[in-house]
Amino acid sequence: MESILKIEGLSKHFLLYDQNKLIPSCANVDLSVHAGQLTALVGPTGAGKSSVLKCVYRTYLPSGGRILYRDAGGHRIDLAQASEHHMLQLRHAEIGFVTQFLHCLPRKSALDVVAEPLITRGEHREAAQAKARELLALLNVPERLWAVPPATFSGGEKQRVNLARGLIARPRLLLLDEPTASLDPATTDRVVDLLQSIKHEGVAMLAIFHHPDLVRRLGDRVIELAPPVAVSDILETCAS
Amino acid sequence: MKKILEVRNLTKIHGRGCPQCIDSTGPEADTNICPHCGSVVAAHGVSFDLHAGEILGIMGESGSGKSTVVKTLYFDDAPSAGEAIVFDEARQWNLFSLNAAEQRWLRNHRLGMVYQNPHLGLNFNVSAGGNIAERLLMSDLSHYGEIRERARRLLERTEVLPERMDESPKKFSGGMQQRVQIAKALATQPPLLYLDEVTTGLDLSVQARILDLILEIQQELNTAMIVVTHDLGVIRLLAGRTIVMKYGRIIESGLTDQILEDPQHAYTQRLVASAL
Ligand SMILES: Nc1ncnc2c1ncn2[C@@H]1O[C@H](COP(=O)(O)OP(=O)(O)OP(=O)(O)O)[C@@H](O)[C@H]1O
Ligand SMILES: Nc1ncnc2c1ncn2[C@@H]1O[C@H](COP(=O)(O)OP(=O)(O)OP(=O)(O)O)[C@@H](O)[C@H]1O
Ligand SMILES: [Mg+2]
Ligand SMILES: [Mg+2]
Ligand SMILES: [Zn+2]
Numbered sequence: 282m283e284s285i286l287k288i289e290g291l292s293k294h295f296l297l298y299d300q301n302k303l304i305p306s307c308a309n310v311d312l313s314v315h316a317g318q319l320t321a322l323v324g325p326t327g328a329g330k331s332s333v334l335k336c337v338y339r340t341y342l343p344s345g346g347r348i349l350y351r352d353a354g355g356h357r358i359d360l361a362q363a364s365e366h367h368m369l370q371l372r373h374a375e376i377g378f379v380t381q382f383l384h385c386l387p388r389k390s391a392l393d394v395v396a397e398p399l400i401t402r403g404e405h406r407e408a409a410q411a412k413a414r415e416l417l418a419l420l421n422v423p424e425r426l427w428a429v430p431p432a433t434f435s436g437g438e439k440q441r442v443n444l445a446r447g448l449i450a451r452p453r454l455l456l457l458d459e460p461t462a463s464l465d466p467a468t469t470d471r472v473v474d475l476l477q478s479i480k481h482e483g484v485a486m487l488a489i490f491h492h493p494d495l496v497r498r499l500g501d502r503v504i505e506l507a508p509p510v511a512v513s514d515i516l517e518t519c520a521s
Numbered sequence: 522m523k524k525i526l527e528v529r530n531l532t533k534i535h536g537r538g539c540p541q542c543i544d545s546t547g548p549e550a551d552t553n554i555c556p557h558c559g560s561v562v563a564a565h566g567v568s569f570d571l572h573a574g575e576i577l578g579i580m581g582e583s584g585s586g587k588s589t590v591v592k593t594l595y596f597d598d599a600p601s602a603g604e605a606i607v608f609d610e611a612r613q614w615n616l617f618s619l620n621a622a623e624q625r626w627l628r629n630h631r632l633g634m635v636y637q638n639p640h641l642g643l644n645f646n647v648s649a650g651g652n653i654a655e656r657l658l659m660s661d662l663s664h665y666g667e668i669r670e671r672a673r674r675l676l677e678r679t680e681v682l683p684e685r686m687d688e689s690p691k692k693f694s695g696g697m698q699q700r701v702q703i704a705k706a707l708a709t710q711p712p713l714l715y716l717d718e719v720t721t722g723l724d725l726s727v728q729a730r731i732l733d734l735i736l737e738i739q740q741e742l743n744t745a746m747i748v749v750t751h752d753l754g755v756i757r758l759l760a761g762r763t764i765v766m767k768y769g770r771i772i773e774s775g776l777t778d779q780i781l782e783d784p785q786h787a788y789t790q791r792l793v794a795s796a797l
Contacts, residue, residue, distance in 0.1 A: 298787035299794070339776055341783040365776055366572060369761050384757075388733045401740065 283351065284313040285454055285485040286337070291346035291361075292509075293332050305509035306332040310346070312487075312504045314454065319476070319486040321496045324506035330489045333506070334456045336361070337487065338378050339368045350376075353453060374402070378456040379447030381463075383431060383439045391417065391434070391442050392427045398450040409449075416445040419475060421468050436463045444472065448479060455479070457488035461495065473498055524608055525713055525745045526571040526594075531603035533589050533769075536560025538601070546768060548788065553584065553768040563589040564769045567603070573712065574743035578760030578777060580751060580792070585766040587749040591715040594747070595634045596624045607631065607713065629659040633706030633744075637718035639698035642705065643690050649676060649701045650686035656708045675704040679734060696727035703734065710742060717749045732758055753796040757781060765789045 291310040296303055307329025314320045322330040335341040337348055337360060348360040353375060360368070372378075377398075389397070392413050399409035417427055420441040426434065431442045444460050457476075461469045469492075476499055480486065490496050496503060534542060539558035546553050546562040553562050564586040571577050579587045592598040594605055594616065605616040607627065614627055636642045643652050653672035662668050673683050679700040685693070690701045699719055706714055716735065720728040732755060739746060748759050756763055756777055763780045765773040765788070773786040784790045 295783070298790055335782070340778045342775070342779060342785065365762050365774075366570075368776060369575075388730065 284315050285351050286312075286314040286487065287347075287349040288312050288333070288337070289347045289349065291333065291336060291343055291348060293329065293336055293341055293344050294509075305511060306341075307336075307506060308509040310504075310506065312502070314485045314487050315501070316453075316485050317480050317483045318501040319480060319488055319499050320502040320504060321500035322487065322489050322504050322506060323493075323496060325508060328506040328508045330506055331458055334378070334458055334487060334489065337454075338372070338376065338456060339363075350454070375453045376456070377447050377450065377452035377454070378458075379444055379460045380458045381440065381443075381460070383443040383446075389430055390428045391422065391431045394431060394442060395445040395449055398446060402450060412449055413445065416449055417442070420445055420471060437465070437468070440464060441468065448475065451479065451482060451484060453485065455484050455486045455488075457486060457490075459489055459491045462491045469495070523573040524570055525573045525575075526608070527604075527606045528570075528590075528594070529568045529604045531564055531567040531590065531593060531605065532562075532601045533564045533586075533593055533598065534560050534562050534601045547770045548767045548772055551768070553586070562769045564593075564600075564766075567766075567769075567771055569764060569771070569774065571713075571745050571747065573745055574739070575762070576739060576746045576748055576760045578756040578763035579747060579749045579766060580753065580756055580763060580780075581766035582792070583751065584768075586769040587751075587766055588717055589769070590766075591634070591717055591747055591749055595632060595715055596628060597634075609712075625659075629656070630709055631711050631713060633709070633711040633714040635699065635702045635706050635714070635716045635719045637721050639690065639695070639702055642702040643698065645689055645691045647689070648687045649681060649690050649693070649704075652690065652701060653705050653708050656705050660709045671708065672704075675708055676701070678738075679704040679707075680730075694727075695723050696731060699723070699731055700734070703731075703738075707738065707742070707744075710744075712743075712745060714744050714746045715749070716746055718751070720755060721750070721752065728755075735759065753781060753793065765792070 288310055292308040293306040294303055295306060310333055312320055322333060324330055332341060336343045343361040350358050350360050352358060392410055395413035395417060396409035399412060400406055422438060422441050431439050440463055461472050536559060538560050539555060541557045542555040542560055542562055543565055545555050545557060567590055579590060581587055593600040600617055607614040607616060609631060650672040653675055654668045657668045657671055673686060676686055677683055681697060681700050690698050720731050738744060750756060760777045763777045764771050767788050773789050780789060781793055784793050
């Protein structure tokens with residue numbers, strides 16, 4: 282089966298001018314993600330897991346390597362080279378990203394926050410809100426909160442709203458960065474069921490999970506990342 | 522996505538200028554004042570595209586040329602060189618080769634501007650409703666009742682109480698004045714809107730509501746916008762792409778989250794770090 286995403290030799294480092302530092306973040310990452318399957322990124326803190334997701338989404342500019350994405354029309358695009366407008370269009374229509382944190386407008390109700398991705402894709406407000414209600418219920422967000430802006434929600438409530446928003450539009454490729462980090466076990470189980478069903482619908486996922494148990498339950502492929510060697514260490518090795 | 526604006530090599534020099542102005546100013550020279558002739562190179566070589574319904578942010582320190590860019594694109598200021606094309610439904614407008622009448626037509630029908638200083642965007646000698654009526658009159662509407670109804674609806678949409686429609690905006694709060702300005706700018710439903718520091722100086726909660734309003738309108742009307750601000754929070758909330766300016770030049774541009782989380786240029790890194 283042909284992959285939806287194929288990453289070849291991806292590397293990322295940060296050059297911080299004020300500190301005069303080169304910070305390596307990930308190096309030589311190879312992986313693939315297939316329709317209806319989940320590829321899990323694992324590794325110790327600082328191994329560059331989040332950086333890989335952010336490079337795919339272009340929140341970080343990759344330093345090297347290729348990020349080959351097959352779009353809905355069957356075209357192969359190197360996301361490391363795609364234009365800004367192309368990237369925005371893919372984010373809008375095909376690639377979703379759920380992080381740990383919810384950024385949203387102060388006045389929008391939780392229901393509208395969740396429904397919005399469908400509305401901007403042209404779905405009717407009523408239909409979008411109906412789906413949003415379904416998802417919020419499924420994720421155990423108490424109904425009394427639906428009409429309230431999430432700014433005042435607890436961390437776990439915010440995270441569930443964030444997940445619902447990220448999952449509602451069924452992107453072709455879904456990037457997940459610890460989406461269950463602050464959820465209780467019962468809600469986590471619901472999230473797992475939901476992600477399973479989304480997988481069955483054919484969504485391809487590249488995910489980071491806090492808990493090894495989730496990797497076991499959801500992962501079809503597991504990619505282990507090791508922290509990249511610091512530049513100063515490389516220089517020392519060369520010198521000795 | 523349809524392109525609505527194309528800007529190429531926009532340059533604005535204040536002063537008589539000399540052959541060395543360009544080479545002796547900019548980020549490398551660490552100044553926008555030409556040491557040979559004293560002219561100010563407010564903008565040079567500014568190029569970008571804007572698509573329909575897109576919000577582009579322009580950030581940079583005070584004096585970097587942000588307002589200069591939108592002012593020239595709104596005919597508030599004449600550029601020294603460069604080209605800008607507005608792609609309208611039926612035709613293209615070559616902004617810098619239009620005559621005065623054509624400029625006025627475009628300003629009144631297809632463009633909108635909201636200034637930081639409400640004095641620039643509003644006429645304080647007439648009522649809030651009158652301000653909007655003025656703009657509607659300059660476009661095509663001429664029926665009194667229709668104009669008044671449109672003005673009322675616009676003020677309602679921007680959350681200005683209709684009962685205050687007949688008062689002068691002079692007495693309004695800063696946030697309300699900005700709402701009237703936004704209503705006025707939107708009166709003709711322009712496909713292209715410039716916002717220059719529209720929330721600067723307002724209370725945080727007032728800012729948040731204005732930003733909400735701007736986003737709602739952008740989604741309703743699919744208005745393309747250029748948002749000028751030194752406030753990175755505003756950029757993050759509104760803009761999909763962002764341009765960073767220093768001493769009149771674009772030093773970096775990219776998707777907004779990339780500019781804020783992975784800035785490539787030392788200057789941008791400093792701007793972002795100092796905003797945390
Ligand atoms: N925007 C950034 N600027 C500078 N350095 C960064 C940036 N983002 C990540 N890094 C660095 O890159 C390395 C990898 O970070 P990353 O967040 O990708 O790791 P991670 O595997 O997701 O870790 P964790 O499990 O703790 O979330 C770290 O050394 C980090 O400090
Ligand atoms: N009429 C003028 N005559 C001379 N210099 C001018 C004139 N108008 C603007 N300038 C200069 O041009 C440069 C760019 O000004 P501009 O107003 O575009 O900056 P800005 O980035 O909008 O700054 P701010 O954030 O303070 O609003 C500044 O150095 C300014 O002093
Ligand atoms: Mg991480
Ligand atoms: Mg300015
Ligand atoms: Zn000079």
